[in-house]
Amino acid sequence: xxxxxxxxxxxxxxxxxxxxxxxxxxxxxxxxxxxxxxxxxxxxxxxxxxxxxxxxxxxxxxxxxxxxxxxxxxxxxxxxxxxxxxxxxxxxxxxxxxxxxxxxxxxxxxxxxxxxxxxxxxxxxxxxxxxxxxxxxxxxxxxxxxxxxxxxxxxxxxxxxxxxxxxxxxxxxxxxxxxxxxxxxxxxxxxxxxxxxxxxxxxxxxxxxxxxxxxxxxxxxxxxxxxxxxxxxx
Amino acid sequence: xxxxxxxxxxxxxxxxxxxxxxxxxxxxxxxxxxxxxxxxxxxxxxxxxxxxxxxxxxxxxxxxxxxxxxxxxxxxxxxxxxxxxxxxxxxxxxxxxxxxxxxxxxxxxxxxxxxxxxxxxxxxxxxxxxxxxxxxxxxxxxxxxxxxxxxxxxxxxxxxxxxxxxxxxxxxxxxxxxxxxxxxxxxxxxxxxxxxxxxxxxxxxxxxxxxxxxxxxxxxxxxxxxxxxxxxxxxxxxxxxxxxxxxxxxxxxxxxxxxx
Numbered sequence: 001x002x003x004x005x006x007x008x009x010x011x012x013x014x015x016x017x018x019x020x021x022x023x024x025x026x027x028x029x030x031x032x033x034x035x036x037x038x039x040x041x042x043x044x045x046x047x048x049x050x051x052x053x054x055x056x057x058x059x060x061x062x063x064x065x066x067x068x069x070x071x072x073x074x075x076x077x078x079x080x081x082x083x084x085x086x087x088x089x090x091x092x093x094x095x096x097x098x099x100x101x102x103x104x105x106x107x108x109x110x111x112x113x114x115x116x117x118x119x120x121x122x123x124x125x126x127x128x129x130x131x132x133x134x135x136x137x138x139x140x141x142x143x144x145x146x147x148x149x150x151x152x153x154x155x156x157x158x159x160x161x162x163x164x165x166x167x168x169x170x171x172x173x174x175x176x177x178x179x180x181x182x183x184x185x186x187x188x189x190x191x192x193x194x195x196x197x198x199x200x201x202x203x204x205x206x207x208x209x210x211x212x213x214x215x216x217x218x219x220x221x222x223x224x225x226x227x228x229x230x231x232x233x234x
Numbered sequence: 235x236x237x238x239x240x241x242x243x244x245x246x247x248x249x250x251x252x253x254x255x256x257x258x259x260x261x262x263x264x265x266x267x268x269x270x271x272x273x274x275x276x277x278x279x280x281x282x283x284x285x286x287x288x289x290x291x292x293x294x295x296x297x298x299x300x301x302x303x304x305x306x307x308x309x310x311x312x313x314x315x316x317x318x319x320x321x322x323x324x325x326x327x328x329x330x331x332x333x334x335x336x337x338x339x340x341x342x343x344x345x346x347x348x349x350x351x352x353x354x355x356x357x358x359x360x361x362x363x364x365x366x367x368x369x370x371x372x373x374x375x376x377x378x379x380x381x382x383x384x385x386x387x388x389x390x391x392x393x394x395x396x397x398x399x400x401x402x403x404x405x406x407x408x409x410x411x412x413x414x415x416x417x418x419x420x421x422x423x424x425x426x427x428x429x430x431x432x433x434x435x436x437x438x439x440x441x442x443x444x445x446x447x448x449x450x451x452x453x454x455x456x457x458x459x460x461x462x463x464x465x466x467x468x469x470x471x472x473x474x475x476x477x478x479x480x481x482x483x484x485x486x487x488x489x490x491x492x493x494x
């Protein structure tokens with residue numbers, strides 16, 4: 001069976017000469033949740049950005065059989081939903097509801113259908129009743145949940161989540177974990193939160209210095225203290 | 235942080251809040267157009283123009299002190315302009331006020347006219363922005379066929395103005411908490427320059443990340459939006475009343491003042 005996400009020999013080099021990824025290869029079937037763990041600067045965010053074709057790369061990436069190249073850019077992005085480390089970068093519309101409806105409207109939904117979808121997503125992340133609030137009137141935890149709602153409202157096959165629970169308090173963190181645990185989309189979850197990786201993902205990929213240094217069931221990877229210690233994770 | 239004053243009261247609940255944003259925007263635009271159209275020596279004829287913004291502020295349950303404070307904050311430039319006006323325009327003008335008639339230099343009349351227009355304009359805009367969430371004003375602008383890119387940019391400006399203010403405040407605190415107040419002036423100026431430079435760079439980087447976030451959710455340059463505005467009988471009625479009152483202020487009242 002063809003994997004949903006297929007990455008071959010992916011290399012990312014930024015304009016300042018920094019090499020963020022050195023030949024990463026990865027396959028992931030539909031519905032699989034993969035934790036992408038690694039220390040700061042390991043290349044986790046660069047990998048997610050490359051999948052969205054937001055940075056220049058060499059190598060091959062395919063999503064659901066469609067190669068990530070310029071001519072397929074919009075189609076590929078339409079199959080993925082990505083949240084950023086900083087929720088303020090994700091929330092750019094004047095109100096929460098408009099923000100959450102932004103993606104569905106761009107996917108071609110009629111305004112009324114987009115409103116329904118957005119209202120459901122806002123409710124699902126526990127922000128029901130705050131639809132008309134501007135983002136700057138939301139707390140940090142609410143912004144994070146709102147950022148999640150902006151991609152949950154879209155009809156995508158792959159969720160790319162960059163540090164989805166960083167800076168969240170205990171309750172907000174558990175809410176996000178519960179929400180993500182109920183989703184059926186495939187996920188690539190970049191984090192250095194090992195507890196989150198263990199709770200949500202059946203598979204863990206350890207990245208360090210732009211290379212995959214371990215790939216396997218998250219239970220085994222997270223139990224390997226020497227591996228984690230060698231790569232600044234424990 | 236402390237930027238709550240920018241869109242304070244806009245989420246309130248009053249008859250003015252419930253009016254359609256398009257009706258309020260049209261009424262405010264008509265009001266400002268009529269206000270500007272008064273001759274620069276006309277001061278007393280402007281008096282009834284104060285009724286409309288004050289009524290909107292009162293019906294919108296916006297504290298008058300809030301509107302007056304906003305007026306005060308914005309007034310220094312206008313006050314300076316008005317203060318110099320009598321020196322530039324010394325031509326005597328005859329003024330009739332009820333049974334009294336006297337002569338005054340045109341500069342004083344022009345100063346009074348500019349100050350009154352400024353105050354009334356700010357009150358009207360305060361009434362509009364404090365009774366209408368900015369997102370609805372943007373939707374009204376889009377509905378009224380303002381260029382879509384302009385409304386999109388206004389929307390992003392409104393959204394990120396608050397983020398920018400927060401970042402500026404955090405940077406300022408970071409500077410002040412390290413004893414900037416005790417530093418000599420050149421070092422303080424250098425630190426302020428650093429704050430401005432850092433803000434500029436952060437803004438640039440943020441704009442790139444926001445653009446990426448928009449593209450990631452399927453944005454291709456054609457902004458699409460939900461529709462939330464609903465025009466009702468109250469909106470039509472309000473526009474008719476405002477229109478009639480503006481006609482009265484612009485033509486009937488000055489005519490009455492002249493003693494016809």
